[in-house]
Amino acid sequence: MKESPIGVFDSGVGGLTVLKALTAQLPHEDFVYLGDTARLPYGTKSPETVARYALQAAQALLEYGVKGLVIACNTASSVGLPAIRERIHDIPVIGVIEPGAEAACAASKSGHIAVIATERTIREGAYQEAIVQLRHDARVVAQPTQLFVALAEEGLHQGPIAESVARHYLAPMFRPDRSTSPDTLVLGCTHFPMLVGAIRAAVGPEVRIVDSAATTAKSARELLGRQGLARTAGEGTARFLATDSVERFARTGGRFLERPIDPAEVELVDL
Amino acid sequence: MKESPIGVFDSGVGGLTVLKALTAQLPHEDFVYLGDTARLPYGTKSPETVARYALQAAQALLEYGVKGLVIACNTASSVGLPAIRERIHDIPVIGVIEPGAEAACAASKSGHIAVIATERTIREGAYQEAIVQLRHDARVVAQPTQLFVALAEEGLHQGPIAESVARHYLAPMFRPDRSTSPDTLVLGCTHFPMLVGAIRAAVGPEVRIVDSAATTAKSARELLGRQGLARTAGEGTARFLATDSVERFARTGGRFLERPIDPAEVELVDL
Numbered sequence: 001m002k003e004s005p006i007g008v009f010d011s012g013v014g015g016l017t018v019l020k021a022l023t024a025q026l027p028h029e030d031f032v033y034l035g036d037t038a039r040l041p042y043g044t045k046s047p048e049t050v051a052r053y054a055l056q057a058a059q060a061l062l063e064y065g066v067k068g069l070v071i072a073c074n075t076a077s078s079v080g081l082p083a084i085r086e087r088i089h090d091i092p093v094i095g096v097i098e099p100g101a102e103a104a105c106a107a108s109k110s111g112h113i114a115v116i117a118t119e120r121t122i123r124e125g126a127y128q129e130a131i132v133q134l135r136h137d138a139r140v141v142a143q144p145t146q147l148f149v150a151l152a153e154e155g156l157h158q159g160p161i162a163e164s165v166a167r168h169y170l171a172p173m174f175r176p177d178r179s180t181s182p183d184t185l186v187l188g189c190t191h192f193p194m195l196v197g198a199i200r201a202a203v204g205p206e207v208r209i210v211d212s213a214a215t216t217a218k219s220a221r222e223l224l225g226r227q228g229l230a231r232t233a234g235e236g237t238a239r240f241l242a243t244d245s246v247e248r249f250a251r252t253g254g255r256f257l258e259r260p261i262d263p264a265e266v267e268l269v270d271l
Numbered sequence: 272m273k274e275s276p277i278g279v280f281d282s283g284v285g286g287l288t289v290l291k292a293l294t295a296q297l298p299h300e301d302f303v304y305l306g307d308t309a310r311l312p313y314g315t316k317s318p319e320t321v322a323r324y325a326l327q328a329a330q331a332l333l334e335y336g337v338k339g340l341v342i343a344c345n346t347a348s349s350v351g352l353p354a355i356r357e358r359i360h361d362i363p364v365i366g367v368i369e370p371g372a373e374a375a376c377a378a379s380k381s382g383h384i385a386v387i388a389t390e391r392t393i394r395e396g397a398y399q400e401a402i403v404q405l406r407h408d409a410r411v412v413a414q415p416t417q418l419f420v421a422l423a424e425e426g427l428h429q430g431p432i433a434e435s436v437a438r439h440y441l442a443p444m445f446r447p448d449r450s451t452s453p454d455t456l457v458l459g460c461t462h463f464p465m466l467v468g469a470i471r472a473a474v475g476p477e478v479r480i481v482d483s484a485a486t487t488a489k490s491a492r493e494l495l496g497r498q499g500l501a502r503t504a505g506e507g508t509a510r511f512l513a514t515d516s517v518e519r520f521a522r523t524g525g526r527f528l529e530r531p532i533d534p535a536e537v538e539l540v541d542l
Binding site for chain 2: 038039045046049146149150151153160161165245
């Protein structure tokens with residue numbers, strides 16, 4: 001079991017930012033990353049559809065004999081995690097919402113926290129709930145910023161367009177003339193770290209910006225360690241599965257993983 | 272047969288711009304509109320996936336006893352039309368590419384024509400081919416403008432963001448210092464008519480902007496007339512089918528159809 005790979009799942013390539021954090025925290029592990037690119041985006045779909053897709057993806061990864069599962073997609077975590085945990089008992093399953101909420105609560109002084117995410121994640125309210133569970137005095141404001149997904153996928157994550165979109169979404173929450181503004185901003189979608197420059201320009205230098213990639217990777221390391229499932233030697237590997245065009249996965253994925261991906265490294269699978 | 276409805280298919284709500292043109296040209300007809308909202312966007316998917324989805328949608332509409340089929344999605348038309356026509360013989364099937372190419376050739380004086388569309392439509396080259404078939408002297412330039420889709424779906428189709436995205440994509444093709452520039456621009460995606468204000472600002476007042484909605488509707492009217500399938504009296508109706516959230520379909524669809532859609536008018540179907 002210890003030698004088995006870890007499964008990582010996302011609706012597309014955004015979760016590669018989480019995979020990157022995982023390989024940094026767990027350099028000896030093998031990873032199987034599944035991006036459901038044929039059916040993305042999840043962020044605008046109904047909860048029933050997202051839960052069904054997430055469960056199919058989790059079951060597909062089980063066939064690779066994974067010893068643990070990371071749901072590296074905020075929308076799938078916010079909607080599908082209970083359904084997945086209900087069906088899959090024998091291996092640990094980690095989502096990105098709880099680690100993201102933890103990071104936010106640790107970063108915020110005032111307890112006034114803003115969350116940006118896809119339309120579906122915001123509507124489900126999972127971040128808002130998880131933050132208030134951890135910190136009862138928290139005051140959470142939430143804003144869907146759906147267009148950030150398309151900007152990141154298109155490679156338009158910096159420059160004047162990204163900056164004007166960021167201002168459009170964030171300026172009303174972080175107005176300098178407001179008596180109180182959030183002191184912390186949670187990037188509640190794995191695509192959003194790509195846009196951090198534009199987001200920073202819109203919210204100003206004081207706001208703490210947190211995302212769940214690093215915290216999720218840390219949680220995964222601790223959990224595997226506690227269960228005696230962590231590898232301690234050897235060089236880890238990563239293989240990629242996609243439900244649509246392997247060329248597009250390689251091309252857009254490279255930007256998120258911050259290293260080139262060869263289309264030959266990506267396998268086309270059907271869910 | 273004459274009393275049967277006409278099936279209209281799109282990946283989402285964009286095709287409602289075509290439905291609007293169809294109801295104007297064919298006011299006595301009943302329409303069944305299917306938006307495959309669970310699996311949109313098609314524009315970034317592989318040709319095999321798009322063809323498979325388009326065929327599933329066409330077959331779903333056949334179950335409603337349709338007397339004709341309009342593929343109101345440029346991506347599905349450019350990739351899926353041959354596969355659909357191969358399987359469905361007994362009713363007429365119309366796509367939007369040929370009518371769009373006709374409109375472009377009729378509008379252009381110089382024969383220098385620009386096409387903007389989704390990534391997949393541009394890569395398939397169906398517009399470029401259809402234009403050159405109709406007009407051998409044509410010189411076609413093509414540019415994917417994927418972000419327009421998300422802007423239209425988000426309701427950000429006008430204002431400074433839409434304008435800066437339009438400039439980003441179009442300014443290189445329509446530079447005033449170029450000795451020759453296209454005199455005609457084809458909006459090769461049903462979402463794009465929503466952005467016509469921003470597009471006009473980017474290309475200047477001289478360029479003829481054409482889309483395939485009106486021409487497709489005219490083709491459909493002529494074809495039904497020739498085949499003796501057109502209704503000549505009675506008030507037409509429209510019913511809507513969507514593969515995901517009926518609320519979202521109603522909310523975003525209303526903008527494209529330019530009339531409110533009640534969620535109760537929309538039926539959830541699985542393909």
